[in-house]
Amino acid sequence: xxxxxxxxxxxxxxxxxxxxxxxxxxxxxxxxxxxxxxxxxxxxxxxxxxxxxxxxxxxxxxxxxxxxxxxxxxxxxxxxxxxxxxxxxxxxxxxxxxxxxxxxxxxxxxxxxxxxxxxxxxx
Numbered sequence: 001x002x003x004x005x006x007x008x009x010x011x012x013x014x015x016x017x018x019x020x021x022x023x024x025x026x027x028x029x030x031x032x033x034x035x036x037x038x039x040x041x042x043x044x045x046x047x048x049x050x051x052x053x054x055x056x057x058x059x060x061x062x063x064x065x066x067x068x069x070x071x072x073x074x075x076x077x078x079x080x081x082x083x084x085x086x087x088x089x090x091x092x093x094x095x096x097x098x099x100x101x102x103x104x105x106x107x108x109x110x111x112x113x114x115x116x117x118x119x120x121x122x123x
């Protein structure tokens with residue numbers, strides 16, 4: 001079982017729609033996940049617009065793959081680098097720490113994670 005940034009078992013981020021690189025509902029990662037889809041966020045309209053402006057349209061359905069498109073208040077595993085980029089540009093969404101993979105700690109400071117936490121904060 002993978003761990004979250006709090007150090008406990010990684011919790012499911014979203015089952016409907018199934019999220020994560022492996023589409024298991026979890027922000028788990030592995031050697032095939034070059035984008036590190038490890039940060040579980042609460043989707044906002046602002047982040048959807050931001051991501052689309054960076055070339056990753058998460059709001060438009062892709063019928064061939066069964067992707068319905070995301071909308072505000074959905075939960076989703078986003079790429080670590082995209083979240084950091086959005087943070088640096090002042091447009092990062094809030095994070096569910098219990099559902100965010102522990103590897104995110106290598107790139108996001110604990111204080112920043114606490115600032116954006118929707119659940120228990122790191123101690």
